Amino acid sequence: MARQAKKVSEIGEVKAAIVRHQWGMSGDEKVTRYVGKFFDRQRIGKKIMARVVGNHGTYTVSLSVKDGRADGACSCYVGRGGCHHCVALAKTFMDNPESFVAVARKRRTNIRTLDDLASYLKGVTLAKLIDQMKERGVTQTAFAESIGMNLRHLAAIKSSEARHRYFNELGATKLAVLWVIENVEVDTASGTRQKKKK
Ligand SMILES: [Zn+2]
Numbered sequence: 001m002a003r004q005a006k007k008v009s010e011i012g013e014v015k016a017a018i019v020r021h022q023w024g025m026s027g028d029e030k031v032t033r034y035v036g037k038f039f040d041r042q043r044i045g046k047k048i049m050a051r052v053v054g055n056h057g058t059y060t061v062s063l064s065v066k067d068g069r070a071d072g073a074c075s076c077y078v079g080r081g082g083c084h085h086c087v088a089l090a091k092t093f094m095d096n097p098e099s100f101v102a103v104a105r106k107r108r109t110n111i112r113t114l115d116d117l118a119s120y121l122k123g124v125t126l127a128k129l130i131d132q133m134k135e136r137g138v139t140q141t142a143f144a145e146s147i148g149m150n151l152r153h154l155a156a157i158k159s160s161e162a163r164h165r166y167f168n169e170l171g172a173t174k175l176a177v178l179w180v181i182e183n184v185e186v187d188t189a190s191g192t193r194q195k196k197k198k
Pocket of ligand 1: 059074075076077078083084085086
C-alpha cells in the first residue's frame with residue numbers, strides 16, 4: 001500500500017510542477033505534432049524520460065522535478081532548458097502518466113549482476129556521483145588527474161549527459177568515480193582536500 005501511495009504522490013508532484021511552470025501549456029504546432037508520439041516512456045521517481053523521432057533523428061527527452069521545479073533536457077540542438085520536445089513530453093505525461101513505466105532506482109549496495117549494474121548506471125548521473133565524491137572531499141580536478149583524464153574532457157562528458165548525449169566512456173567514468181567514493185581514504189589521499197569526519 002505504501003508503495004502505491006508513493007507512486008501516486010510522485011506522479012502528482014511531476015504533474016504539479018508541469019502545471020506550475022506551464023510546461024505543456026503551449027498549443028504550438030511545433031509542440032502538438034510530438035504529443036503522444038513518444039516511445040520508451042519511463043519514470044524513475046520524479047524524472048520522466050522518453051524518446052521521440054524529430055527532424056534530425058531520434059531525441060531523448062526528459063523532465064526532472066526537484067524541489068517542485070521541473071527541468072527539461074533534450075538531445076536536440078536546442079538542448080537544455082526546454083525545447084518544444086520537452087513541452088511535448090510534458091503534455092504527453094499530463095495526458096497519460098500511467099503510460100510511463102515506473103523504473104525502480106537500483107541501489108548501489110544491491111548490484112549483483114551486469115543487468116543490475118546497467119540499470120544502476122542509468123539511474124544516476126555523472127554529475128550526481130561527482131557531487132557525492134566532492135562531499136567526501138575529493139575534487140574533480142584531483143580525480144581527473146588520478147585517472148589521467150583531461151579535466152575539460154571530464155566536464156564535457158558530464159555536461160553532455162545532461163543533454164542526453166552520451167560519450168562512450170560515460171559508464172566507465174561513473175564507475176571510476178564510484179570506486180573513488182567507496183575506496184579512497186579522504187584524509188590520507190594525496191591531492192585531496194582535508195576534511196574531518198564528524
Ligand atoms: Zn528537443
